[in-house]
Structure formats: C-alpha cells, structure tokens
Amino acid sequence: GQNIDQPTEMTATEGAIVQINCTYQTSGFNGLFWYQQHAGEAPTFLSYNVLDGLEEKGRFSSFLSRSKGYSYLLLKELQMKDSASYLCAVRSTDSWGKLQFGAGTQVVVTP
Amino acid sequence: DAGVTQSPTHLIKTRGQQVTLRCSPKSGHDTVSWYQQALGQGPQFIFQYYEEEERQRGNFPDRFSGHQFPNYSSELNVNALLLGDSALYLCASSVMDREWGTEAFFGQGTRLTVV
Numbered sequence: 680g681q682n683i684d685q686p687t688e689m690t691a692t693e694g695a696i697v698q699i700n701c702t703y704q705t706s707g708f709n710g711l712f713w714y715q716q717h718a719g720e721a722p723t724f725l726s727y728n729v730l731d732g733l734e735e736k737g738r739f740s741s742f743l744s745r746s747k748g749y750s751y752l753l754l755k756e757l758q759m760k761d762s763a764s765y766l767c768a769v770r771s772t773d774s775w776g777k778l779q780f781g782a783g784t785q786v787v788v789t790p
Numbered sequence: 791d792a793g794v795t796q797s798p799t800h801l802i803k804t805r806g807q808q809v810t811l812r813c814s815p816k817s818g819h820d821t822v823s824w825y826q827q828a829l830g831q832g833p834q835f836i837f838q839y840y841e842e843e844e845r846q847r848g849n850f851p852d853r854f855s856g857h858q859f860p861n862y863s864s865e866l867n868v869n870a871l872l873l874g875d876s877a878l879y880l881c882a883s884s885v886m887d888r889e890w891g892t893e894a895f896f897g898q899g900t901r902l903t904v905v
Contacts, residue, residue: 780832
C-alpha cells in the first residue's frame with residue numbers, strides 16, 4: 680500500500696516563500712506529482728519528479744529524495760492567487776496511470 | 791480545445807437511487823480515469839478505461855461501474871447510492887502510451903450530493 684503525508688494547512692504572507700513537505704511510503708516508486716487545486720475547481724498539474732533532485736519551473740520548484748521517501752514543493756514570491764490546496768501524489772510501478780494522492784495542504788496567503 | 795468536460799456540474803440524488811456521470815476527454819486523449827474526492831481529502835482512484843475496457847480499479851465496491859465509448863468518452867455509474875457517496879467526482883484524461891501525469895488533465899468535476 681501507499682501512505683502519503685502532508686501538512687493540513689500553511690499560512691504565509693504575500694511575497695514570502697512557503698515549503699510544503701510530503702512524505703510517502705510505496706512499493707515500486709515510479710514518480711511523484713504536485714497538483715494545485717483551487718476551491719471548486721479541477722486539480723492542475725504543477726510538477727513531476729522521478730529522479731532525485733530539484734526541478735524548477737518559474738516561481739515553483741519541487742524536490743525529491745527517493746531514499747528518504749520525501750518531496751517538497753517550494754512556492755516563491757507568493758501571490759494572493761496562490762491560495763489553494765496543493766496535492767502530493769505518487770505513482771507506483773504496478774499501477775501505471777493511477778495516482779495515490781495525499782489529503783492536500785491548504786495554503787493561505789495573507790496580505 | 792475544450793479540454794476535459796464533465797456533466798452535470800452538480801447533482802442531488804436520494805439515497806438508494808442510481809446516478810450516471812459523463813466525461814468527454816481532451817481532444818487526442820484515449821484514456822479516462824475516474825476519481826472520487828471527498829471534502830477536505832485528496833482524490834481517490836476509482837478506475838481507468840482504455841480501448842473501451844476497464845484496465846485498473848481502485849478499492850471501490852461493485853456499485854461503481856463504468857463504460858467507455860468508441861469516441862473515448864466515458865460514463866461513471868453508481869447504484870444504490872449511500873450518503874457517503876457524496877463527493878466531487880473527477881475525470882482525468884490522458885494518452886495511454888505517454889508519460890501519465892505530466893500530460894493528464896482533470897475536468898472540473900461533478901459535485902454529487904446524496905440526501
């Protein structure tokens with residue numbers, strides 16, 4: 680089975696940086712994904728890591744350590760529109776096309 | 791490109807009834823996956839359809855069934871509705887032979903309320 684843990688909520692100020700951690704346990708790791716979901720909307724793809732290291736995409740970066748079962752999503756220069764739920768999801772080798780999601784981290788950006 | 795479209799957007803049903811939700815994948819996509827998202831939770835995988843067959847299934851009872859049509863659109867059927875089936879139902883489309891996840895797109899979802 681898979682266990683995916685991430686904090687329930689984080690609050691940060693506009694312009695600041697926030698780091699959302701995700702730990703996972705899975706048999707046959709085959710990729711970790713981060714999605715952003717605004718209330719009442721569809722999840723939208725942010726990043727994908729399958730090898731150790733940092734992937735940078737504009738204001739968003741994602742890091743993976745497979746040996747530690749750990750990832751983080753870094754949001755820089757926070758904007759009010761970044762207030763949303765951020766979902767960590769893991770794919771395993773025996774379930775191509777199926778993602779196991781964490782419960783999501785609600786990020787609240789304050790002025 | 792309309793992206794992934796789901797219908798209806800909202801639905802209210804009575805316990806014990808049956809419901810059908812519909813999904814049209816993004817143009818060029820041939821695989822449809824269905825997820826259930828309870829309030830405050832992450833999406834839970836229900837099943838995936840490719841070439842009109844169920845390819846993978848999550849931990850959901852047989853009351854949940856589906857179908858994929860030749861045009862790649864899909865339906866999710868839930869029988870004997872329970873109060874606990876109230877959730878946002880998400881459809882995700884992708885291309886089977888491509889890296890899933892980086893090219894998977896979710897629809898806006900159908901909000902099902904069972905009373």
